Amino acid sequence: MRQATMKGIETLVRESGAYVSRRVFSDADIYKNELENVFGRTWQFVAHDTQLPKSGDFLTTFMGEDPVLVIRQEDGSIRAFLNACSHRGPLLCMAEEGNAKSFSCPYHGWVFGADGTLLNVPREGGDGYHHQLDKGQWGLQSIRVESYKGLYFANFDPAAPSLRDYLGDFAWYLDAIFDPLPAGVEFLGGTMRQRLKCNWKIAAENIVADTYHVLAAHAVAVGVCMGDRGMQIGIEVGEKTDVDALGISATIDGHGWNANFDGQGIFGLFKDPAPWLAYVNRQRQRYIEHLGERRAWFVGSSIDGGVFPNFLFVPGFTFRQIHPKGPNECEIAMWTVVERDLPPDLKREMVRFNARMLGTSGMFETDDCANMERIAMTVNATQGSRRDSHYAMGLGRERERSDLPGLIDQRVSDTCFRGYYRRWAEFMQAESWREIPLAPRKLT
Ligand code: FES
Ligand SMILES: [Fe+2]
Structure with a gap:
């Protein structure tokens, strides 16, 4: 029998998603409900x-x-x-x-x-x-x-809209990853998997939305990769205040995109960034011709985001999917994804880099997993489960822009968290897809 939709969702996700009850990360009934209402209907x-x-x-x-x-x-x-x-x-x-x-x-x-x-x-x-x-x-x-664009999605619900409509204007951002000229992207090697003792949304929100944690949670890892250079970047980013210098966070129908615009964000972490930057500079010209100046900003920049509810990407590094395994457990499946025409030696370097940094025992990954399981420890305890989690950074500052789709704020902002949990609430309380809105499309 179909699981009932959630009543009283407004007590769990409040003030446009700025405050979310920690019960959503531990309650067995909520979990059963989302298997049906989120995983039974989303792409x-x-x-x-x-x-x-x-x-x-x-x-x-x-x-x-x-x-x-x-x-x-x-x-x-x-x-x-x-x-x-x-x-x-x-x-x-x-x-x-x-x-x-x-x-x-x-x-x-x-x-x-x-x-x-x-x-x-x-x-x-x-x-x-x-x-x-x-x-x-x-x-x-x-x-x-x-x-x-080479990505296959599946849906249990015959009444769901088409995948293209589900992605809506978020496809404009996805194209910057999955439509690179001339050859597209490649999922390299096999799948890395790990189990975590935390609710699946704790692992998902980290990449869909959480750009705030990087300099604190990954301070040691950034220091190991970049030494003083890493600290300097942190200071420079901290001193910038305008959206175009900092980058953006954009949310559309629960999907999230967080990106800077420096065109070299990810490659500073490599021992020798020069061959990467040479490749990226060649690619940037192709992007300008194919996708226009605005999206060429994203080439080589540090990006993280995801398609609601559980397909996540950190381009250049790992792509991943979070599978629920009970209210307090999940499995992360990870892949290395690169542009297909990347030179073979750089592909090999990326695979090695991922194993050391973002793979199951990588430095960045272990930082994140430790924090996720620490969250699970408190949200599963009696008193801890009664509090709300705080996603109010930048609340009220999100804006629409004529040159970028979605609701936009500066990069370090909780905008994508709020979009994600608003969408989650829409799925949890809707009787059918007829009650689930799709953001109006501005772009073709
Ligand atoms: S053949 Fe009998 S269970 Fe599959
Ligand atoms: Fe992280």
Whole structure:
């Protein structure tokens, strides 16, 4: 039976998302509700084109807590299925990725094709089912899939708007990552995974919205990478006050984009930034011609953000997805994503950098995970769960701008937090997609 929508949401998310009850990070009923009302209706990332290059290539992932099998079809399309045998429900495919023509259930041996059809059933005839089983009715449960610029998203809800409408004007920002000339992006290597003892939103909000933590939480990591140079950048950023110098945070329908405009933000962390900057300067000219001056600002700049609810990116470094595993546990899946025509030695350096810095045991990652699990310790305690979390930085300062889509504030601001939790509340209380608004599109 469908989980009821949340009543009294206004007591959990108050003042435009500036104050959020810590119960949303610990309460088991709220969690059950969001599996249905958020993960049952939103578009969730399931694969990138480059992860499944050939027919029969597959990977396994999750939508909410539901295991999902994603397969490249013979006609080149991508389809997604519940990764559960339709006979009695066990996990069908246990491999993380691979290539297969069919999938055989380990329990009684039903065999499913890459298109989800039930191909073969042991004892289908007189020694078992007496030819009375209608195999056409017992294929894998198919899930709706749509794509944007090489990204495949899936949605359980047939009434959801198209992926393109779901992304709305946020696609304008995504293009700055996923539409680079001439070759697009590439998901490199495999998937890194780790489990964290905290609610999934604590891990998601860190990248969708939290630019404030970097200089405190990552002070040591920045110092190790950059020495005094890192401190100097911190001081310079602190002295700037106007939006264009600092960069922006932008929120649209719960999606978040936080970016500076210096064109070299991420590369200062490398031992030798020179080859990176040379590459970026070449790319910037292409961006100006292809996407215009405004988005060329983002090339090489430090960006973090995400597509609501759980697909997150720190371009140049890791892309990730946060899968819920109970009210107080989540799994982070991570990938290294680079521009496809990046020189091979720089690709290798990026993979190594990610392993050291943002991978499961990387310096930045361990800083963040320690703070996330410390939040989980207090929000799961009796008194601690009764307080609100504070997301009021910059409240009332968000503005629309003619040259940038979304609601905009300076980069270090809680704007994207507030947008994220306002959107979360909209999903939690809506009976159906008919009650969930989409921001009007200004851009094509
Ligand atoms: S449960 Fe899969 S074949 Fe029986
Ligand atoms: Fe961080």
